[in-house]
Amino acid sequence: MRSSIATVCLSGTLAEKLRAAADAGFDGVEIFEQDLIVSPHSPEQIRERAAELGLTLDLFQPFRDLLSVEEDIFRDNLRRLESKFQLMQRLGMDQILVCSNVATATVDDDEVRVDQLRRAGELAARYGCFISYEALAWGKYVNTYQHAYDLVVKADHPNVGTCLDSFHILSRGDDPSGIADMDPDKIFFLQLADAPTMEMGILPWSRHHRVFPGEGDFDLKNFMEQVAKSGYNGPVSLEIFNDEFREAEVGRTAIDGLRSLIWLADKTATRVPDSPLELPKLADAQSPRGFDFVELRTGRLGEVTKALHQLGFRLGGYHQSKPDFQAWVQGDVRIIVEDEGSTGGATELTGLGVIVDDATAAAERATALKATPVPRMTGEDEEDLHPVFTPDGSELYFCGPGQTGRGSTWIPEFGFEPDETSSSETSDVLINSVHHIALAQPRHMAAETRLFYSSVLGLEPAVPEFIPSPAGLVHKQAIEGENVCITVSAAPEGSEQGGFFAEHYPEHIAFGSDDVFAVAQRAVRRGLKMLPIPENYYDDLAARFGLEPGFITKIKALNICYDRSSNGEYLHFYTAPLGNTFFEVAEVRGDYRGFGWADEPIRLAAQYRALRDDVRGIPR
Template sequence: MHSSIATVCLSGTLAEKLRAAADAGFEGVEIFEQDLVVSPHSPEQIRDRAAELGLSLDLYQPFRDLLSVEEDVFQDNLRRLESKFQLMQRLGMDQILVCSNVATATVDDDAVRVDQLRSAGELAARYGCYISYEALAWGKYVNTYQHAYDIVVQVDHPNVGTCLDSFHILSRGDDPTAIADMDPDKIFFLQLADAPAMEMGILPWSRHHRVFPGEGDFDLNYFMQQVARSGYDGPVSLEIFNDEFREADVARTAIDGLRSLIWLADKTTGRVPQSPLVLPKLADAQTPQGFDFVELRTGRLGEVTKALHQLGFRLGGYHQSKPEFQAWVQGDVRIIVEDEGSTGGATSLTGLGVIVEDATAAAERAMSLQATAVPRITGEGEEDLHPVYTPSGSELYFCGPGHEGRGSTWVPEFGFEPEEISSTDSTSALINSVHHIALAQPRHTAAETRLFYSSVLGLEPAAPEFIPSPAGLVHKQAIEGQKVRFTVSAAPEGSEQGGFFAEHYPEHITFGCDDVFAVAKRAVKRGLKMLPIPENYYDDLAARFDLKPAFIAQIKELNICYDRSEHGEYLHFYTAPLGNTFFEVAQVRGGYTGFGWADEPIRLAAQYRALRDDVRGIPR
């Protein structure tokens, strides 16, 4: 697969975009016209720089409003087109994207379009160039891929083909099945883009909300399978118009883009193994069997360890060669705490380990998906946990199944054995699992984080939800496996309150238990500071559900929240914020499968007040 990316996907100057694309591992780029026009570098310098970086220049785009016009207008359009061919010769590239006409089309006649496109093809041939004709979803007369392809077939010129763009096809709800029957010699270029499902006009949807494959709601797996079945073997390129991408770190965005292409290609390979489009095949995803440990870093050690003790954890030991690391255990739940000293630094989630059958293969898959290995010295008698960096800079560890499939192969480094982990009696080990990890990301990197975990670990994304907070809507989405679940939240950023909340929005660990009341009572007895839940919540709860007054009084006393679905119940409480993180404890009854998101507005409002008070000293 020849991987390519349009420069319009990336932030920065054209030179910075080329550098980022090459560093990420792309083989080629599309040159977006505006990027070249605003560049201080000559076409020859751009050509030479791309060659130095090992990048091919695959497509110059876009050329607009060529066809469906009166003859005098068309002749002037040919003049414009010829100037672009001359420019492309200076760039050392030979293919241009011609879009179906939107603004100046006045002649709705396929015969005219065929004659005009053939004339353009003859002009292209004189310059050794090729035209890739694309149907814009909002084109005035030509707006479907089948129509554009039919015109190309009638033109029947070796220098004229079609460009297939997944957004223009799927945004209209068009069925891509017919692509499989196209003549591959007539498909000159392939552009890929995903997008979230949105109720809005196609043009603003396209210009502002495209995302990389796997980060939206289009069925790109099926789309790519049809392309592969056609026999197409040309460039596979990303064309993403997204306001947040244009503001994000250029290097990080490029890596995210290539990861999305590799992930999609891997899915296609298994469905169309005989395709001439040579697609990379990854090692199978190692289905996580659970969370092995979660790692926190803090400059407020006493605050964190006190909260863990109050929740029933005990100190298991200190690391043999890195004594700043402590292991806190309860049942099969392991929390590693890194003490950075008395800095007062906020507590944050810095790493987590997942239990997999083959840790080496899992790490290899992650690195094939553009993850970077963490440089780590493994001492004598210490376990290699194959850590890689996540997009946010935290560390993901791959841990073997260990003792009875419970992981924890590394615990001897802390001075105790795996079979000792659950040696506490059943009364004190009330917490027995990590229910899920709740990650928080800036809005422009949330989709990247979801794609990273879903592609590396083989998890599936759930439907997104939008939760109201005092600072605006919080975008939340779960990515799930059978035994490992994450949620990813993106806090609002577009106001003073939103910027403050996004900066301090906490991540959290949700612990699972069989008796939330026992955990809460023990924690309160030990002095745990819970997140206070307002009385209005419990009045509303009594109105929403047919709950007995004695039960309402019981959960109210302990600041426990309640949610219910047709399948079961979810009872949970939150600790007060601990810097940039906090703990939640949840009990699932019956077949409840959610995350208690009906109570998220309550939590967000309470945490907003607490964080504002802590950071700014403003009364709640």
């Protein structure tokens, strides 16, 4: 598969965009005209630089408003088009994107369009160039891919083909199945974009909210299946208009883009294994059996270990070659704490260990999806957990199942046996699982993070939700497997409050228990500082669910929150913030599916007050 990316997807100068595309591993780029116009480098210099970087220049774009015009206007349009062909010769590229007319179209006649398209093809042929004609979803007369293709077929010129753009097709709700029956020789170019479902005009949706494949709601797997069935074998390119992408770090965005293409190619190769696109096929994702451990780093060691002790964890040991790392255990739940010294630095979630059947294969899939291996020295008698960096710089570890099938092959490195439990008394083990991990990301990085974990671990995205907070709406979405769940939150940033909250928005570990009351009572006896829940919440809770006064009194005394669905109940409490991290303990009753997000506004408001008080000294 020949991968490509439009320079409009990336931030920075044209030179920086080319560098980032090459470093990420793209084969080529589309040159967006404005990027060239504002560049201080000549077309010849851009051509030379691309060659040095090993990039092909695949498409010059866009050329607007060529067809559906009166003859005098069309002759002037040909003059404009010829100047672009001359520029393309200097760039060393031979294909131009021509969009259906939006602004100047006055002649609604397919015969006129066919004649004009053929004449444009004749001009292109004189320069050794090719025209990819694309139907914009908001084109005045031509706005469907089938109409554009029909015009190309009728024009019947070897230098004229069509460009298929997933956004322009899927945003209209068009059925892409007709692509499979197209003549592949008439499909000159393929542009891919995903997008979240939004209620707005197609034009602003297109210009500001496109995302990479797998990060939105379009069925791109079906779309690519139809393209592969057609026999198309040209570049597979990304064309993303997104305000946040244009502000994000260019190298990270480029890697995110290529990861999305690899993920989509892998999905398509499963459906159409003999495609001439030669789609790369990854090793199957291994569904994690569970979390083996969670790793924290802190400059407030006493604060963190005190909270763990209050929740019922005990110190299992210190790492044999990395004494700054401690293992805290309770049953099969293991928390690794890295002590960075008495810096006062915020406690942060820095690593996740997942149990997989084949750790080496899982790590190979991750690196194929553009994850960078973590350089790490492993002692002779120490387990290689194959860590890779996640997009935010934390680490993902792949842990083999071990003899017991529950992971923890690394346990002897902390000085105790693999089958040693966390306590001599089984009754002391009240926390028995990691229910989910809740990550927080800047708004422009949340979709990237979701795609990373879903593609690497084979998790499936759930329906997103928007939760009100004192600083604005928080976008939350879960990505789930049978035994592992990760939620990703994007805090608001567009105000003073939003900027503060985005900077300090906490991540957390949600522990599972069969008796949340017993955990809470033990923790309170040991002095745990819980997140205080206002009395107004419990008054509302009683009204919403008709709960018994005695039950309300019981949960209120322990700051326990409650949610209920038709299939079950969710009882949970939160610790006070520990820097940028906190703990949640949850008991699931029945077949409840979810994370207690009905209570998120209460948590977010309480944490917002606590964080402002701690960081700025502002009264709650």
